[in-house]
Amino acid sequence: MSNNLRKLSKDLRSYAKRCKDVKYTSGLLLTFLLTGMLSLSTTSVTNRSIEQQRQSINNSISDMKQSFRRAKSENNKLLKNANLELIQLMEQGDQVVKSYWSSWQFGVNYYYNSWNGVYKGRGDKAEKYPYEGLFTRSSDLFVRTAIVGEDTYDSLISDGDITSATTRYRELRSKLSSTTGLPVFSYGLASTKAEYTEPLKIEINASVNPKIITKIAPTVNISPTAPNVILPVTISLGTPSAPGGFTPTIIQLPTQPGAPQVTIPEDFTPPKITFIGSGFGQGQAISMPRSNIIIQNYNTYNTDSLVRITTGASGTTWSGGTITAVTSPNGTNYNVTPGAYQLTPGSTSSLLNAFINDLRDRNAIIDGDYAMTDLGGGNTTKIFLSHNPAGVGNPGYDGLNTAGERKTEFRGTLELNGITVPNNSNVLVGVEHQLWNNGAHASSYSVFENKGTILLASGNNIIGIMIDDESNTQPGNLPHKTLNTGKIIINSKNSIGIDFGRYNNNNLKVEVSIGNIEVNGESNYGLRMDNVNSNDYYDKGLKITSGLDSSGAPTKITVGGKNNVGVSITKFLSSVANSNPIANISNLNIEVTGENVVGFLRNEEYSSNNVNDMLLNASTMGTFSFGTSAKNSVLIRSDKYGIKIEKDISSTQGSTGNIFAQATKSGKIINVAKLYSTLSNFTGLLSSGTSTASVENSGTIEIIGSGNNNVGIGVLGNTTGTNSGIIKVLGSGNNKAGIYNEGTFTISNGSNIEVSGSTSTVAYNEGNMNIAGTVTLKGTNGTTGIYSDGGTVTSTSGNSLFINLDDSASLTSKGVGTYIKGGANVDIKGAQITVKEGSGGVVSTGAGSKIDLSGGRIDYSGEGYAAYSDGVGTINLTNANIFLSGKAIGTEIDLTPGASSPVNLNGATITMMSNDATVVNLKNANGLLSSTLNGIGGSLGITIIDGSSSSGTTYDQYKIATADGGDMTINSDMNKYATADTGGTTPADDDGYFYSRRFLGQRLDLTVGTGVTVTSSTDTTYATTYFNNQISGLEMNSSSLATSNTEAQINLLANSTVIADRTNAGSGATGLFINYGTVKTDTTSKILVETLGNTVNDKGIGIFAVNGSVVNNEGTVEVAGNDAFGLLGMTYRVDPTSGVKTNEFGGKTGEGTITLNNKGTIDLSSGTNNVGIYGINNNNVPGSLNSSNVIINNSGTIKVGDKSVTAAPVGIYTNSGNVTNSGDIEVGKEGAGIYTESGNVTVTGGTITIGEGSTALSMNLSPTGVTNYIYS
Incomplete structure (x- = not known):
């Protein structure tokens, strides 16, 4: 980089020398480097600006040098790391790196494997x-x-x-x-050779030499005697059963019957189709106008492929195939050379009347495939084929010029697609059959027959076939015919299969064969007869029938889809106005298969020209039925005026929610036929809507099947209903009703209504129900006779009203003769009510609810009440006759001070037809005294009669009064088993007789007063006759109304005594029996069992407690005889016949446990094989026993005798429980003080004294039990 800069600087310097205007500076060099251009300025630059530029350039160069140094340092580091990684990678093994240039490499490799399964590696060991x-x-x-x-x-x-x-x-x-040669096993490279190190020797010398002492062992001549170990005695202890099959008597309260859960079908509104098609004046020429008519008056038509026709406000277009039309010799006017002509695809701007016009006097055949679509606009009615052979018999433009039948057949397929949005003007018509004939020829008529398929495919406002007229047909002329032997299929909306249109206001004379019409889609009609033109429009020879198809088979209208109608009639006249308005209809076949559809409808806009009832009889009806997919649909419906069903209808197919016939708005349905169904959730007749809608049945409605929610007649809202016929709603289903009324219903003379099923009702009412004449209401398997939730029921039938219920075949479902709630007012004076094994006779609940059965009869058998009130609803049984069978209870009386009885029994007679029955149950029975208890019978104001059976058995062992809840004190000595209630030798006999024979208390707080003695002593004969061969001192059971075990009690106060004794041979007596309650005895009280000095019987029990009970004994319990028990407790009661009674009172708190506490004295020493405290755990509901369910505490004294041949005496025993002992236990020979099979035993004190061969504590003798002992 530095060389390039130097070279560039040198070149710029040379350039500056050659150009006098250029002066070389560092700024010039930097500018050239940054922009690639030279920046020239005047040479008059001040020294100051030059110096500033020089400093700026130097700073930039310094920054660039520092940046270059940092980049170079970082690059060096990266190169070193990359170099190190490359070296390490190469060192990991032999690497073959292919060169960047093309090359060839050859190699040979060979391995000889002789490792013998052990890896050695090169030079490894x-x-x-x-x-x-x-x-x-x-x-x-x-x-x-x-x-x-x-x-x-x-x-x-x-x-x-x-x-x-x-x-x-x-x-x-x-x-x-x-x-x-075996494999070597070592630690590998680590040496396994142990280097031995010589132990270090340390010499230790004692500084003191101890003295050596020599001892001679003494000779002992004693031979100890080995102890004699006595093995514990084998204990044999059987599980005790309830003494003598102890079966407590428990009062069963009637249960509220389930209100019928009726599912009423949806009340939908049928579609309103308001458009009406119309005709036009046709032309006579044989031609292809291609304007408002495209082609007309040929003899035959056919296509080579599908012809698509589109028409609307801008004209008509036809495309696709070509139509070949043929004509034959053709009369005198508008004649055309015979031959074949072709209509090729084309269009016209003219507004369409009809694509094909057929007017001339000859026969014609239209074949081929067509699809026509209405785009809307243009003429209000657009027609594919208009048929009107007006020239029949007219020589002006005929083809045959003779009178007779002129027939046009459609043999092809026609698809129709309507407008996308429905309106009241545009109509697309498949075929118009326009009626007219020449009056000169009475035998002349036209026929249109559809042998093909007309498909209403999509859109709205379509008519498959429309019938209208051009001029009046002469009365003597033959009728025209419109035949559908092919098929009309409706998949569109707001469309009609066959309709009657409006062209001229003339009457129709035509015979219509409806044929097969499939109504699918939504809001469509199969056949419509609208309210058009004059009142006699349909009244001059019009006939309608279902007819036959092309193969001769019967045809029908199939109503599928949703919200569709098979046949809608808004105006129709028979030939005589005062008779059946639809007399000209015959053999009409309708099958309902859709959802929310109607088969036959009398439309709400029906004309007033003939308001008579339409008669669906053997003439007008063919077959009306439901298909398998029908749901929430109706076969017959009237929205205005009446329809009378006179022909039987049977339905065995369909889904749910269907109805035979429905009246709504101002319609009326009358049934005199037999309507039979095996469907579920089905209704025979239904009225709904306004107050003028009504249904009547004088025929038979029979709904039999295994389904639920079936209803014979349903009346909804403010509508009305009447029945004088037979209604049967039977089968294995539930939630049914013979009559379901929300409006006004009349059950008239001759009515016979029968219903079967749980939570079902013969007559269910929420409105107003009137009963008159001879009426029978029958229910089985849990059905209630009359159930009124609010509303009123008024009977004028007197003793001709029979309400019969039989639940003897049902173990769980129980019904009531009459049940009311919600302020209902039911007046059924004199009615005869029979309830066999049901829940109750009559029941009134809720404020304002009233039943008046005065002078009537209740024959009740069951375990509930003949007449029951919740304390608010009232029942009037004045002068009534009541028959009580089974374990029935007459009624209930509230003993609350100041409370008035909701049941009026003045002048009533109660006949006792069972020894297990009871006259009245006492509610809020507080403060009862044994000395005054026998006065209840006389205060009821009724007559009590001992009944007798047909075989002569007298029923005299019944109870006059029972009490569920409250408290009672035995305030004076009582001989419980005294044998007479009047004329007894002592008051103790009188009190005892009423208490034991005429009274039964449950869920009572029963107290034996201070110093009072209760003696329960009798022989086996008396006990067997009246008390199931059971002898008990006192007995107390709880009930399903209890919330805890403290509501049922037996308390023995100071110095009180309870004596229980069987005077001759038999099972021992029981002192006290408690079921889901508590027992408390005073320290000075006594319970004496089998101690009176007569025959001493075995298996006596001092206190017997079951099912969540708690016993606190502080007194003396003395039981004589063998195999006896002082305190016997079971977590659940055991019924002698049905076994363990789990959660007998509904699974209340504590059920399934038992607690036995003894602080007093339990003395069973006079007999053998006795058990002081016996706790049985039979609560294995979770699958195993829980020892915490049995609690036994003894801090008193327990004495038991010796063993006999079999069982052993035991102080305390449990099969699974927790035992705590701090008291004294005395056991005779070969017994056990405490014997447990599983659980926990805690001994905190006391003395266990055992006889010869006995064991103080015997544990775990059961092979599966586990017992834990704690000693303190």
Whole structure:
């Protein structure tokens, strides 16, 4: 770089010498370097400016030098690093670097592998490559602590593990390999030879010589006797069962029936199509005008390929194929030479009337493929083919000049595409059949037959075939015919398959064969009869039928798509105005397959010319049905005036939400036929919309199947409904209703309504329901008879209203005769209600709710109430007759001071048809006293009759009163099993009889007063007759209304005594029984079982507690007899027939546990094989037992006797529980103080006294149990 600068500076200096105006300076050099140009200035430069320029240049040069030095230093560093990396890379192995220029290289390489599986490498030794793993220490303590070099060192080596880290072992392996050829095992390069170091010898000399003492061992001639070890006794203890099959009596409250979850079909609005097509005056010539008509009046037409026609405000264009038209000899006027003519692609600016015009008196055939599109604008009606053989019988421009049939057939395919946005003016018509004939020839008529396919492909405002008229047809003339033996397919919107248009206001005389029409797309009609022209427009010979296709098979309108209509009628007259308005329709076939579609519609804009009911009977109807994909659709619908169904309809196909017939707006549906369906979520008849819409059924509606949400008749909003026929909504589904009413419904004489299924209702009401005449409402499998949520139900039927429910075949689903809520007012005086195994007879809930069943009858069998109120709703049963069977309860009375009974029983008669039935249940039963309890029966104001069966059995063991919740005190001595309620020898007998035979309390706080004795002593005969052969001192159960186990209690106060005794042979008695409650006994109280000195029976129980109960015994429990129990607890109750009753009251807090606390005395010493406290853990819901579910605490005294032949006596036993003992336990021979199979035992004090062959603590005898003992 410096050489270049010098050379450049030298050249500039030479140049300056040759040019006198140039003076060389450093600035000149720098300027040239930067710009490549010379900067000249005047030579008169001051010294000061020259000096400033010189300093500036020097500073720039200095900066450039420093920058060059830094760049050079950094480059040197990078070169050194790159050089080092290159050297290292080359040193890593043999490298072959190909030169930059073209070259050839040749090489030969050869390897001879004799490594024998061991890598040696060049010059390597095997010791360098040791065992590749982890060396392990020897597990032999002697080998690990051996001193290298000792004589015994080699003999310690016995390890054969190749991973051994023992030095000597690896040396021996190395030596062995040298003689045997086996692989060498060493540490590799590290030497395994141990250098022996001679131990340092240190000589120690004691400075003191100790004295040597010699002792002679004494001779001992004692031979101790070996102790005699006695093995513990084998304990055999069976799991006890509930004594005598103890089955507590529990009151079941009626459950609220589920309101029918009816899914009402969507109430959609059918499409309103307002456009109307019109005709025009055709020409007679045989020609191709190519203007408002493109081609006309030839005999035959055909195409060589698809002809596309586009028409609109700017004219018409046809492209694609060529049309060949043929004419034959053709009359006198406008004649053309016979032959074939061709229409090639072209266009016209004229506004189109029709692409093909067909007017002349002859037969014609149109074949070929066409596609026509309406761009909008131009003439309001654009037609592909206009057919009107006006010259029939007219010699002026006829082709045959004879009277008779003139027929035009379309055999090709026609695709129609309408305007993109619907309006009320533009109409694209496939075929216009314009009616006219010569009055001189009565036998002359025209026929148009579609044998091809007309496809309404896309767009809006399209008509497949339109029928209108040019002039009045003479009454005596034969009718014209419009036949569709081919197919019309609608895929567009706001379009019509076959329609009646408006040309001239004349009546129609035409026979229409509808044929096969497929209605797809949206907002379309298959066939429309609009309200056009005069009132008699359709009334002079018009006939409509479905007809046959070209093969002779029946045809139909298939209504698919969405929001479509099969047939819409806005005006129609029969030949006689006062009869059936649609009498001229015959054999109409409709299949509904779409969503939100209607098969047959009486349109809301129907003319007032004939308001009579349309009769769908065997004449007018063919087959109406649903297809497999039908959803939320209706077969028959009236939006104005009536439709009467007189022909049976059956439907076994379809999706959900479909309806046989619907009335909406101001329409009416009347059914006198049989409507049968096997579908789900289906409705027979439905009224919706305004108050004038109504449905009536005097026929049969039968909906049978496995589906849910089926409804016989639904009345929505303010509409009305009437039934005097048969309604059956059966099958295995749920959430059904025979009648679903929100408006006004009348159930008239002859009505027979039957419903089956859970959460279903025969008659569901939210509006106004009236019942008159002989009416039967029947329900099974969980169905409720009448369910009224608000609204009113008024019956004038008296005892001719029958509500019959039978739930005997259903174990879980239970119904109610009549259930009301929400302020409903139900007046069914004199009604006959029979409920078999249901949830209840009549139920009234909610403020303002009223049921009046005065003078009526309730025959109820079940485990609920014949008449139940939540305390707010009321029931009037004045002078009613009530029959109670099974475990039924008549009604409930609130004992709250000042509370009025919501159930009026004045003058009522209750006939008891079961010994398990109860007259009344007492609500808020606080402050009950045993001495006054028997007065309840007389305060009810009712007559109670002992019923009898047909076989002569008398039912006299029923309960007069039950109580669920409250408190009661036994305030005087009571002989619980006294056998008479009147004329007893003592008040104790009277009180005891009513308590045991006529009263049942549950969830009560029961207290035995101070010094009171309750004696429960009877024989087996009496116990079997009335108490399931169970004898118990006192019994208390909780209920499903409980929130904790403190609501059900038995308390024994000071000096109170409970005696339980079976006076003859049988199972031992039970002192106290508690189910999900608590027991507390005073220190001076006593429970005496089988101690009265008569026959002493085995298996007696002092206190029996189950299912979350807590026992706190501080008194004396004495049980005589063998195989007895002082305190017996089970985490769950065991039913003698059904087994463990898990969560009997709904899984409340504490259910599935048991706590047994004893601070008093449990004395079972008089018998054998007894157990003081027995805790059974049968709560294995999680899959295994949890010992914390059984808690046993003893700080009192437990005495049990000896063992007999089989079982052993035990002070405390549990199969799985936690036991704490600080009290005294006395056990006789061959027993155990505490015996557990699993759990925890803590002994903190007390004395366990055992007899011969007994064991104080016996643990873990179960092969799977684990018991932990703690001694303090």
